[in-house]
Amino acid sequence: MSAAILTDITKCIGCLECVAACKESNELEPDRPHIWQKNDGLSAQNWTSIIRKPDGHYIRKQCRHCLEPACASACPVGALHKTAEGAVVYDGDKCLGCRYCMMACPYGIPRYDWDQPVPYVRKCILCFEKIKKGGQPACTEACPTGATVFGDRDKLIAEGHTRIVASPDKYINRVWGEHEFGGTSVLYVSDIDLGFLTYGARSGTTPLPETTRLAMKSVPFAFAGMGGVMYGINWIIRRRMKLTGNNHSDEDE
Numbered sequence: 001m002s003a004a005i006l007t008d009i010t011k012c013i014g015c016l017e018c019v020a021a022c023k024e025s026n027e028l029e030p031d032r033p034h035i036w037q038k039n040d041g042l043s044a045q046n047w048t049s050i051i052r053k054p055d056g057h058y059i060r061k062q063c064r065h066c067l068e069p070a071c072a073s074a075c076p077v078g079a080l081h082k083t084a085e086g087a088v089v090y091d092g093d094k095c096l097g098c099r100y101c102m103m104a105c106p107y108g109i110p111r112y113d114w115d116q117p118v119p120y121v122r123k124c125i126l127c128f129e130k131i132k133k134g135g136q137p138a139c140t141e142a143c144p145t146g147a148t149v150f151g152d153r154d155k156l157i158a159e160g161h162t163r164i165v166a167s168p169d170k171y172i173n174r175v176w177g178e179h180e181f182g183g184t185s186v187l188y189v190s191d192i193d194l195g196f197l198t199y200g201a202r203s204g205t206t207p208l209p210e211t212t213r214l215a216m217k218s219v220p221f222a223f224a225g226m227g228g229v230m231y232g233i234n235w236i237i238r239r240r241m242k243l244t245g246n247n248h249s250d251e252d253e
Helices: 017-025 070-074 100-104 128-132 138-142 153-166 208-217 219-252
Strands: 003-008 049-052 058-061 080-082 088-090 148-152 186-189
Touching (some): 003 153, 017 138, 070 080, 070 100, 153 186
Parallel strands (some): 003 186
Antiparallel strands (some): 080 088
16 A cells, blocks of 8 residues: 545644644654744644634645655655655654755755754654554544545545545545645645645646756765865865974974
């Protein structure tokens, strides 16, 4: 099974049970808001959030777990990767803290943990350990209205289209996440347009790694080149210091 989540915007009541369950399951600390945070409720300590729209809609936001994740493609050390189960997971032991993943994500999901002595990136991992054991994410388990459900991606896409066909006046004829940027493992059906979730990125069906593959191939060379440049600068500075020290010694004599 390729695990996925389907969120039905028309059923969400904004109760925040999914947010509380996520924090408890992942042992996340209380959030410490910073002035530079995006106004969407996500942070290093909040991996899922509810966006409250003025018209009374509630939109749950979390990592979309792209089928071909741009964050993983942009990471120079492989700290992020897509699993066979569907989750995009993170390995903090590999992370350099470069934040390339944050710049690459079209949904603006990964967040930097500024409050730690060694800050790293944080995001939803789809409760990966739970789904490996046959369970489901804490957020879907906690939802009291069935607004967000867990299951096989293909079956959830079919379920989304079934709901749309059954109530064409209720839903926009689209399952968000079925095709955008190559597809995602977090899907939506809705009665309002959800294009704002891409933060202005031009949505298409081409996976973003395909558009950046050539540039990312140059990253190892860039790292090596920068290391060479820094070594050269260090050698020149040390050489000058040594020569200056020798000159002072000759003058003293």
